[in-house]
Amino acid sequence: MSIKKAKSKVFDVQLFKRLLHYIKPYTGFFILALTTVIGLAVFGALRPKVLQLAFDHNIEQKFEPGFLNYIVLMLGLLVLEVTCNLLFIYYASWLGQSVVRDIRIKLFNHILGFKMKYFDNSSVGVLITRTVTDMERIADIFGEGLFMIFSDILKMTVVGAVMFYMNWRLSVIVFVTLPIVLLATKVFQRYMKKAFEDVRTEVSNLNSFVQERITGMKIVQIFAREEIESNNFRAINERHKKGWIKTVWYNSVFFPIADLLSSVTLGTVIWIGGLNTVLDQTASIGDLTAFIMMVPMIFRPLHQIANKFNTLQMGMVAADRVFKVLDTTSHIQDHGNDILENVKGDLEFKDVKFAYVENEPVLKGVSFKVEAGKTIAIVGATGAGKSTIINLLNRLYDINSGIITIDSKNIKTISVKNLRQNIAVVLQDVFLFADTILNNITLKNPDISEAQVEAAAKEIGIHDFIMSLPKGYHYNVKERGVMLSSGQRQLISFLRAYVTNPKILILDEATASIDSNSEQLIQNATQKITHGRTSIVIAHRLATVKKADTIIVLDAGKIVEMGTHKELLKNKEGHYRNLYNAQFLSKHS
DSSP states (O other): OOHHHHTSOSSOHHHHHHHHGGGGGGHHHHHHHHHHHHHHHHHHHHHHHHHHHHIIIIITTTOOTTHHHHHHHHHHHHHHHHHHHHHHHHHHHHHHHHHHHHHHHHHHHHHHTBOHHHHHTSOHHHHHIIIIIHHHHHHHIIIIIIHHHHHHHHHHHHHHHHHHHHOHHHHHHHHHHHHHHHHHHHHHHHHHHHHHHHHHHHHHHHHHHHHHHHHTHHHHHHTTOHHHHHHHHHHHHHHHHHHHHHHHHHHHHHHHHHHHHHHHHHHHHHHHHHHIIIIIOSSOHHHHHHHHHHHHHHHHHHHHHHHHHHHHHHHHHHHHHHHHHHTOOOBOOOOOOBOOOSOOOOEEEEEEEEOSBTTBOSEEEEEEEEOTTOEEEEEESTTSSHHHHHHHHTTSSOOSEEEEEETTEEGGGBOHHHHHHTEEEEESSOOOOSSBHHHHHHTTOTTSOHHHHHHHHHHHTOHHHHHTSTTGGGOBOOGGGTTSOHHHHHHHHHHHHHHTOOSEEEEESTTTTOOHHHHHHHHHHHHHHHTTSEEEEEOSOGGGTTTOSEEEEEETTEEEEEEOHHHHHHOTTSHHHHHHHHHHHHHHO
16 A cells, blocks of 8 residues: 555545535434434443442442432433434434435436536446445445444543543543554554545446446347456456455454453453452442443444444545536536527538547538528438537537527527427437336426327327337336337337427437338338428438438538539539449449
8 A cells, every 4th residue: 555545534524524514404403313412422321320329329238228219210311322322323314314315416417417528438337336326325424424423432431531530540541541442443444444445446346347238238148258248247346355355354453452452451440440449448349330331331432433434434435426526517508598489490500610539520610501491411421420410509519619500599698408498309329218108208298298299199100009019108118118129219219309399300310220110100200200390310321311401411520512412413423422322232232
């Protein structure tokens, strides 16, 4: 371990203060939990004192009057301690879960606003870990960490004060040993923090690996990579195991040492206290009995503090990771105040330049216009920049330079939400949630009724297909729509776009992977949903763009040709003619 890592802060005060900020809405419950903690410490420390009085006043003196009062008082203190413990466990856990709920909602909403570039460079598994697993570790800070540590420290303080008040000579024996245990605890905490950071890192790696392999299981099996992926998983799992074994090793060293010191201290107290009781009467039988009871009450909390500090450390490591995501500024700047109303659909790109990676331009000064209600098709080889155009129009990414306008308004001056509400996109790779067809179409928009969905489905000719499925519109398509064919999923995506009644429609390779059974339905649906609205059709299959009002040919991020299908075919040396001939010849070869 490097010196720098070894000297890393055992406890980040600033991070903890930030976490406490989320307690403000629950200040009353926080105070209640603290009150129960104080009660646990006070009532627990008073029981040995009552026992000491019972021994000295009654048992040793063989004096019966008043003995029952001590028994009743002991029982009352025990009931109060149990009650405080019950209230503490409930309200501390309730507080932790409430805080975590608030942070999780804030984190998820924050992630929802990230640029696509963030997701391009981030692991889905890591984000899942931050949103789910790490959150539970933060909840443990309150349920098992923070309050328990405070309770243990307070109990040690109160018990120590009672011990010193009862017999300072015997107390010195205990207090001499405590600094050794405290030093061992401090060293233990420092190394456990680093160990838990390693464990959390490997948990994220495990989540990412498993998530990716399950999602891509078809590829794993098609290419017979089961053994390779199993070996890769074993390697990650081994690192995860080693991380945990390191924490187990630290525990196995610390706790026996702490137990040994506790036992030695207790034995010394009994020995010295016994001599004092017998020889010089500087200690009473009650003192000795109470000290025998209180020494574990001093040392046991030290064990618990170390143990609960482990929980606190894991929670703090998790909180640090979560706050790093919350502190990530990867949002599209949404400062637009303009609202698109009565949208006609005039669209224009003016010298638009863009690069996903700096100094690797994808669009190199693209300019074109689309009149309201017209259909424009964009074709070109893979990597020419076709899909990038729709990403920029939706402001999934921001352009590097140039201007994009809708009805002469710069899209950067338009509210992002309002902008996207007026644009519908049908993608080649259709994503469906594990839900009903109806919910996948409406996306649970309360403004879209089932009757409207059915009417729209009939208009574009896919109502009969949906009704042929079990439960019709309420058929659950399962995760990613696996219960439907690619063509059927595509039909659902067409309907999803159509019911929103968009002013601008984008079809991004929407007919690239359809089956023959769905092809006619999709062609009819395409004609229906593009009619009368501004449409951008991106396609490899040129047969789908023949009817477009204008066809734009992209090559290496630049527009190299523009015109109708017939106009472009006249240029025998043109890119479009070459693309068309290549597809036509391959189709008839």
